[in-house]
Structures are given as structure tokens and as C-alpha cells.
Amino acid sequence: MTASDDLWVGLEALRKARPAYVQAAAYYDDDVPEVFASARFRRALQRTGMEFGKPFIAMVVDAVVSRLKIAAVTSPHKDQAEALKQVWKANKMRRESLQVHRWVSIYGDAYLIVLPVLDDAGNITGVDMFGNDPLTVRTIYDAENPREAAFTIKRWCEPVGLDRTVHRAELYYPDGRAERWTTKVDSAGTVPGDWNPWLPDPIVEADGTVIEPDDDAWIMQAAPGLPVFHFRNDQPYGVPEHRRGYGSQNSVNKLDNTHMGTVDYQGWPQRYALTDTATTDTGDLEPSDFDDDMFPPDPDAGPTDTGDDSSLKGGPGEVMLLRGFKQVGQFDAADPKVFLGPIEFSVRAMGVLTTTPLHLFDPSGEQPSGQSLRAQDAPFTEKIEERQEEYTDTWDESYSFALTLLGFAEPSVDVRWHAAQTLDDKESWDTAKVKSDLGVPLRQIHLEAGYGEDQVQSWLESQTDDPGELSRHLADLATLSESLQRIGTAVTLGAIDQGQAQALIEPILKALTAKSPLPIEPAPEGQ
Template identity: 55%
Template sequence: MRLEGALEDQAIDPHADLMYGIEELQEARPNYDQAARYYDGKVPEVFTSTRIRRALRAHDIDFDLNFAKTPVDAVTDRLEIAGITGQNDDETALISKVWQDNQLDLELPDLFRRAGEFGDAYLMVLPVEDEDGTVVRVEMFYNSPQTVRVIYDEENPRRKRLTIKRWCDGPYQRAELLYDGWTERWTTGKNSSGEQARDWFHWLADEEDPESWKIDNDWGEQPVFHFRTDRPYGTPEHYGAYGPQNAITKLQSTHMGTVDYQGFPQRYALTETATTDTSDLEPGDFADDDWPLSEQGVGPSDSGDDSSLKAGPGELMLLRGFKQVGQFDAAQPGVFLDPILFNVRAMAVICTTPLHLFDPSGEQPSGQSVRAQDAPFTKKVGNRQLSYGATLREAFTFALRRLGIANPVVTVHWKPAETIDDVEGWQTVKAKIEAGVPRRQALIEAGYRAEQVDLWLAGTDDAELQRRVDVLASLADSAQKLGSAATLGVITSEQVAALLSGTIDDLEALAQAQEEG
């Protein structure tokens, strides 16, 4: 009986879900803030020396080498949507209109980047109605996981129990709770922190309607779509880079601290006991005091009277009272640069990101070596395409339903995460076909979309396809050899470009003539 009473009390508590959602947001927020700092390169170095920490803080000095963002950007760069289609031309045209109305060619890449940066990102899909209540368009926009969180059903983790969105609106705290059939609007009073349930009140959409804080709908689902790198909540793509990035920041800052000593070495002079006397310095000599400036702002260094010692052939430097002089050697750059390179390699391994993506200007592998190194990364990109594609399909299905399509079927097409475009790759494709692998399968394994391959193969017999593959392999081999010749100076780069361009034009003209014939 007591359990039933407790459940009944909870059911009638109007603030229960609100405060639970706020608590979930607050617990998750520090991890998202940390992910943003590492992506932006704003994580400070941890100094064991309090004196050095105070000195750098006072002068606002940093020497950022932010490699931690690379695992995020590398995945985002491979996530390109080739198109989104419906089951007929009308649905596809409607999808195209939604895409253009919401500038999704700009919005979605940012959404994918944020999903990689935080591990989670949310796409809001809100119908816009006219005065008659007819949906005239659908708005799609990104929301940060720092302010939005989907709460999943504990019994069925794939089911959204509710979504909370909380934000600051001037002196007020605002919140919305989104359910499958309605939305609740909440607000605080002025300058309230919103930490307690008593701080929150109904936020009326219409001041004359006391029930307008609750907005009913017939959607049957929440207009929030969760893009994530894992389930139920994601992990930042660069999470494994935190430790190596800390080490790199420490090494780089310390290295920069030694640069002054490399440019201006610290010197020393050893003296015999009781023989050094600097009390009778010549007028042109200087002691350890600061050099006073004259009325014209000219100091000893500017006048050329710093010292009576002269450097030059045949000159003799006489130092009174010193038996030996020298300088302290600064730390060698390799002491810092070698560990930095190690940590970059560690970051690449931990984050499943090819090492050559961290240094595009360095020595780059080619051909089969690149594909072997990229294989785990390509698989990771493929997993993101599956996850993000499923969520994007749900979002467009929801949008089409709101626009009057009863049972829409949406398909998301991705550009290949990797395609073969080098001589070794095409030679491999040719070898596969000669070994008996179906041509369609060989081209799909080369990274081309199935619908592209089907279009290419339409009306093309096996002999013609074999000829095209041979041409591509020969062209790639010729391009490689011409590139080597240009490197040796046998032919210029402009001549190479002209030859290849002319050859490609001739091949295109020949192909077109064959198709017309």
C-alpha cells in the first residue's frame, strides 16, 4: 500500500519530470563542456610550478598545438550526403523543398560535427502552421546537448520517455518538456536559479488562457531526433585524445619556455677569490642596474658605448678579474618534439584515426598502404553513416507526415567513405574482374554507390565494361608515370596536365559517339 501511495504521489507531482530532466542535464553538462574545451583547444596546461603558472596567467600566454580536434574533423569530412529520396517523385520533391527551406547543406555538416564533438547532437523538427491550422512548412535546426537531453524509457531504451530543453532568456530560466502527444512550458521568476521545484511556474503561451502552458498535438512522437556515436548516449570522437593532448600542451609550453634560453643563452663568469673589482668601471662599461634612458630616449646600446671590448679580426678582449667565462646550454628541442610526436601517434591509435590525417604536409603513404591504414577508420565512418542515416531517415519521415504524406518511405544516400582513385586500386579492380568477381561487385567494393554502378552498367555489355576498366587502369598508370617524369624535369607540369586533359576529352567523345551509335 505504501508503494502504491508513493507512486500515486509521484504521478500527481507536476514538477517530477521537470526536476528529473534538469538533474540529468546538470549531470551531463560538465562532460559536454570538457569535450568543447578540448575541441576548441582551450584546455590549460597543468604546471607543477605555481610561479610559472602565475606568470603565464598574468601575461595571457599560450602556445596551443591542438591536435585533439583532428579525430572529430576527420570523421565529419567523410560524412557527405549524396541525396535523400522518397518512394516517388512527389515525395522526393517535397524532401528537396524541406532541404532547401532549412539550408540543410549547411545545417547537417555542422550537426554531424557537433555530434562528433559532444558524442550527442539533436535535430529539432517543428511544423509551422498557418491561420487555418494547416502545416505549410517544417523547420529543422540543431540543438546542443548542453541544453537539450532525451530521457529514454528504462524498460525500453529505444523509446523516448520525454525530452527536456532548458535555456536562459534574460533574467528568466525557461524549460520545455516534450512528450509524444503534448509539450509543457515552464519558467522561473526574475533572477531565479531554477534549482528548486518551487522556482518553476507554468509559462503561458497566451496570457488570457491559463491552460496555454500545455500544448497538445496529434503527432504521436516527439519532434526531437538524437544523433549519437553510441547508445543510449554517445562518446566524443576525440575522447581518447584528452590524455595525449594534455601531454602535448605541457611539452609545447615548456619547450617555448626554453626558446628564450636558446636565443639568449644564460652566461656565467668564474672569478678568482678577492680579485674581481667592478667599482672602477670605465664610463662606457655597464653594471647589472637597468640602463637609464637619456632625455632623447637613447640608451647605451643605441649610442655604441656599451663596452670597451671590441670584436673583430686581430682584436684582443681583456677581462679583468675573471678566470673563465661560459654559458649554460638550453634544453635540446628533441627533448620536447620527440615526445610530442609519440603522443600524436598514440592519439591516432586510440581514436582510430589515420596518422597521416594529423600531418597532411608530411610524408604521405599511397595506394594500398593508405587503404590498409584507413581500414579501421573507414569502418568507423561507415558505422556513423548507419547511425546518423537511421536518425535522419526518422526526422524526414516525421516531416513528411506533418506535411500530409500518410506512409512516407525515405532513403538516405551517402557518398562513399572511401573510393579508389589510384593506379594500384584500379589494377586491383581489374585483377578481381579477371579472377571472376562480378563487375558490379568489384565496382561497389571500390567504393562506388550501388545506384551509381547500376546506372553505369545499364546498356553496357561485359566486353565494353572490361574495356572501360582497362582504360581507367591504363590512364591511372600513365598519370603516375607522367608525374614521375615531371618530378625529374623531363616534362613540365603544364604539359602533363594538357596531355591528360586532351586524352580524357578524347575518351569522353569516343564514349559519347559509341552510345549515340
């Protein structure tokens, strides 16, 4: 039996989608070659072996990932909440969820596979949850109803010996059925005839009896439904968060590499001399600041153009001998502003096109604060909140599926996120205190400040009957923020050093922590 229609459809879909995913990863990893107008300059730069990449575009992805943090996955039912806690811990979901969010931000798509853990008797003892990038997994949607998945394919390459491999593939269907396929050893898997059903290995009993698998053992019931969950930021497939910034990053690469090509000329300007051939002997004139003996040729570098056949030799420190000795001088190197100005424009364009705040590209520069920060971050915060809404449904479905595997007939899951924006500057806490004095509920104030609902609830439950404690806590936070701001200014001006600043900050933190009923810093995210 050869490859089924579904297998070949899935393999072709993976193949066609792969180039765009590879390109997205290349931009994030700063592995995109520069396009040169001059082939000669390209060869010259390639011979240096130098790389001057400045992948500003990676910040577009990292900024999104840094705001996508799950605060809790729980349930209103105590037994289900406990089961979810065990699943979270067993699968190290703090790290796994971060990886899924990174993949979906880089590629636009990511997948989570949820399968039961079975003991020797076939009983379910737990749940496996593991993320997959879209280079190996793809869900194929129904042509009539694009919201419904027809099936999901996963393909990978597996070593079977020294320098020998086989290709494997699994198809998952909404009814829980799974098909397993494999190629022969060293087969490329590029045509349907390369693929055959993947049967499990024979079982060898203790007495040496060999039990061969059934002919249909390559088809199995993997789960009570489709165990693959598709994270995406668009329909039917997502778009890399940094996709609109590709052009800007190309501009940055081009400008920066060309700028680096002129840096040597800044240190050793190219000079010229006009000579009079009738009156001047230039035979003993050394045409370069650098003697060839200082830099002998590399015997392994291959043939090079030494320029010895011409007195017009271009390069850092070289002299152009123009007969006559009527005048000497040097050529001015390119003004760095010619490159740095457009680079700044390209980075700003990247921020606008990808809805990424400009201050995130240069955290060491002048940073906005208070209302200015909130205004600049507003479009980005809105994008993060949209991503949280999009991914909440998928997380809810995957954890509900996990509870179903564990035997819960009516699973109920509540996925909670850390706030898309945390307000922790002095102006924000001063405003919070004014709101408190005007009667705004303290619960609402803390939620607006970016603290999780569970954190606020635990704080409220831990309070005494003194209604002024939370107000004093807000005042403490405002005092802390103001003190840190002033100490930071003193360090910047050189009035104190980092060690002295730390010595000043520690007593303030200890004092505020001791008197405040609430923690100064937010609690860690996750379970």
C-alpha cells in the same frame, strides 16, 4: 503552479551532463589550460600572454566528420521521394546534417527537432528540421526500458530587454504533447519555484479587443509523436570521438609549452663568469646583452622582480657573475629532441587510442598508398561504417516522421551514404581493371571504389551498347592517377613549378573527360 517533476528532472539532467560536454568542446577548440608543476613557471608564462597550442586532437573529430556524408535521402515511392527532396532543400539539410554530425562527434550526442510548419488556418504547409547540441537538449529515457524515451527537454535563455533575460524550457512527450515553461525576468531558474507555465501572448483584434489565452494554453499538441531524434554513438548517451585522446593532448600541451619556454635560450644562451674578487673589478661589467633602456618597464604591468638585487640573474642573454674570474662559459639550452620526441609519441598514442590513422595528423609527411593505405585505414573505416549504421536509423526515423507530418500514412525512407573510404590511387584502379578483365561486374567494381549506388546506376544507364566503354573508363582513371603522381613527383623535386604542373594537367583532364563516358570526379553528395 510551479515546476513539474519532469521539468525539474530534465533541468537537473542537463545541469549534470553539461560539464562533460563543455570539456569535450574545450579540447576540440584548444581551450584547455596547461597543468604546471611549478607555480612560478605558470605565472611567468601567463605574463607573456603567448599561446602555443597545437590541438592535434581536433583532427580526431574532423576526420570522422569528413567521412560522414549523406549521398541521398530518397524513397522507392515517387511522391514521397519528391516530398523528401523538398524537405531537404527547404531546410538546407546538406549544411544541417553536417552540423549534426559535427556535434555528435564532438559531444557524443546531438539532437534533431522536426516540427510542422503551419499557415494561419492551422494547416501543415511544410516541415522544419533543425539540429541542437546537447548543451540545451537532452532526452530522458525510461528507467524500465532504456530504449524508450520518457520525454525530451529543451532549455534556453532569451533576452527580453536591455541586459535582461528569462529562461525558457519545453518538454516533448512521445504522445506528441508539449509543455512550455518560463522563469520570471532575471530569475536564475535554479529552484523549482522559479518556473511557471509559459502562456502565449494575448491576441489583439483589429478593433482593439484583447483575447487572453486559455489557462491551459501552455500545454499543446506539437506533433503526432516525439518530434526529437537523438543521434548518439553509444547507449544511452554517446561519448566524444576524441575522449580517449584527452591525456595525449595534455601531454602535447605540456611538452610544447615547456619547449617554447626554452626557445629564447637557444638564441641567447645564458652565460656565466667566474671572477676573483681580490684581483678583478667587476663594477663596470654590463651583466646583460640587453640594456634596460631598450625595454623600459610597462607602467601598467604592475610590480615585477627586476633582479637588480642579485648578480645571479637568470634569463636569455643574462650573465651570472660568480666572483673570481677564473672561468667563463655558457649553459647549454635544453635539447629540442627532449620535447619533440615525446610529442611525436603522444600524437601516435592519440591516433592509436582514438582509432585515427596516423597519416591524417601530418598530411604533408610521407603518405601511404595503395594496399598500405587501406591496411592503415581499415580500423578507422570500420569505425566510420559503424557510425553510418548507428546514424542511419535516426535519420530514417526523423525523415519518416517528416513524411508523416506531410500526410503520408506509410512512409518509406532510404538513407544512403558516401563510401567510408574512396579508393582513387593508381594501384586501386589497376586492380579494378584486372578485376574487370577477369569478369567482375563493373557495377561492383565502382561500388568497391567508393562511388555511390545512384552514381553508378546513372552511369550504367547512360552507357551505349559498347561493353568496352566502362573498361576504357577504368583505364583512363588509372592513366590519370599515374600522370598526376609523376607530375607531383616532378614538382617535389623542383624540376617544374606549380604553374607548369597545372599547364600539363589541364590538357590531360580535358582529353580524358572528352573521351570518357563517365565523369572523372565523383558527383557532389546530397540531393
